Amino acid sequence: MNPQEKIQQLTEELRKHNYNYYVLDNPKISDYEFDMKLKELQKLEEKYPKLQDENSPTKRVGGAITKNFPTVKHEHRMYSLSNSYSEEDLLDWEKRILKVAEQEVEYVCELKYDGASISLTYQNGKFSQAVTRGDGIQGDEVTANVKTIKSVPLQLKGENHPETFHIRGEIVLPYEGFAKLNAERIENGEEPYANPRNTASGSLKLQDSSTTAKRPLDCLLYSIVGEKVGLATQFESLEKARKWGFKVPPESKLVHNMNEVLAFIEYWNKHRHDLPYETDGVVVKVNNLQLQEELGFTAKSPRWAMAYKFKAEEASTVLKQITYQVGRTGAITPVANLEAVQLAGTSVKRASLHNADQIEKLDIREGDTVYVEKGGEIIPKITGVDFTKRTPDSKPTTYIKNCPECGSELIRNEGEALHYCPNTNACKPQIIGRIQHYISRKALDIEGLGSETVALLVNEQLINSYADLYELKKEAILPLERMAEKSAENLINGIEASKKVPFERVLFGLGIRYVGETVAKKLAKHYKKINALAEASFEDLIQVDEIGDRIAESVVAFFEDEKNRTIIQRLQDYGLQLQISEEELAGQTNVLEGKTFVISGVFEKVSRSELKKLIEKNGGKNTSSISKKTDYLVTGENMGPAKLKKAEDLEVSLLSENEFLEMVNFK
């Protein structure tokens, strides 16, 4: 291939990856691989300047705009950052700065948060618009979605805000929320998201802001832009932003020379995993804004800032064996057992392979040398195979056909990514998993009974379903390993106490596929009694707010199963709460359910549907639980929905849309 062809090939490849990454939020290769390809192209372009294309991926900010949102031109361009990977790169950069500055320069060191770039606009102290970086020149207007993020202030604190200004930052998804979201997706047979960054970016581009509101996004701000803002340094602007109520990362630091910059980098290279969200480097910025202006920009990035990228957290190791795990719903997950390797400060021996398609796509085989990457997930994942190290006797992986625990033939439903063991009632990990779920904190929360004890009880054939828990006798469990008089007593008491747990949590505890916490709440509220739910038809179920085909089908199937009906009858006989409380039945509590939002103020003459519309338009959710009577309202920021009062008890005022927005504080 001649250089011209090579440049063309790399350009096309990078464009495709940019599209996957920025538009579809679904990268197909790792960032490290991407960066290496980009570097290769950069080198070639430097060597053959004549072959350079002005639209080359090396010269453009990678993003793009989608058609789903209004396009907005940025008043001030949004650049990317130049990258450096070594101390020398940074020292070279400093030399270029000193030529202009002619004296020692102060820097601000910030962490490079790995999320989606955002520009927020404020007018007269009020939030007015949020726009993605897009291609740097124009981006997508995603105001409604950004409004659902708690840390974005809608009204600024303090006074003397510039009439109009923009503030830039990063929308991030903390590890914890990312892991939870992916666990749900896997459970639902959907493909897990690749990393927190693309998930954050994808969350901003959702059509329905109530879905965005469910994601625990955060917004970290790092630079104020606009004319007549009257600031002299970057550090000062961070402090000002903080005073106005923005979430400005506390790690940012003012330093006085390059040595201090290097110390900052060294420190965070070690400690970055203590932070709740992903960072991929440090951004060093010239502190003096006047000097920043003198230094200016290249086609792609400012000359006054430099990103130092942490080493990619990838390692290679040998895949010894693929094993398969059976979850409580019968879902099978393939697991890679690896030769131990150090990655991001921990020793890694196992990695998730997700599902059969993933194995096939990457062509992963036992004995292969594989790349392991630690993204936002707790369990690292395999990103690829080093084919140069594959031995000639290697054989393609054939996915198992039978359950590794009970031998039943596996099934895979159309459109789903996972295989299932259909032997729900007799496959041991499913029995154990179901009971473990039943006793878990958000379900029956049985004190004195842990996951290990459940496994022990099942293995000793003392229980076979959660209903059996209520037949357990102290004498029977005392002989068990590590069981003393006191702990046996606690266990029995804990089981007894679970009879008081409210219906919605019992319903969640039953472990009906796709009936998570929120759905259980919805169903409990709607049907009020388990018998009514058990009799509900598919058509009936899908009428309930937020209940789709998949959930409805699963609920119907659960209650059609004679074994489940018997178990529920038993629970009823033991005295569990299988209907909502007496007060609720009598209709005395009439609430804006859960902690979805808190409204301060009082509405008058607003119909329920008008209120619903306003709330939904602004990213609210759970509107179905707004009281039918509009005079049930919340007052005061800290009053939970339980403290609702009737409107007539309150002072009555207002309502315009803007006033409404000021009062609503989405949780």
Ligand SMILES: NC(=O)c1ccc[n+]([C@@H]2O[C@H](COP(=O)([O-])OP(=O)(O)OC[C@H]3O[C@@H](n4cnc5c(N)ncnc54)[C@H](O)[C@@H]3O)[C@@H](O)[C@H]2O)c1
């Ligand atoms: N895997 C793939 O297919 C694929 C494709 C395209 C791009 N990528 C990856 O995307 C990255 C390139 O994206 P990019 O153009 O956004 O550049 P970048 O992520 O390297 O850096 C620029 C961005 O950093 C962010 N940032 C975070 N903290 C900051 C701070 N304190 N101050 C200023 N900015 C801060 C800003 O959003 C800014 O736009 C590379 O890491 C590349 O590997 C991967």
Ligand SMILES: [Zn+2]
């Ligand atoms: Zn099985």
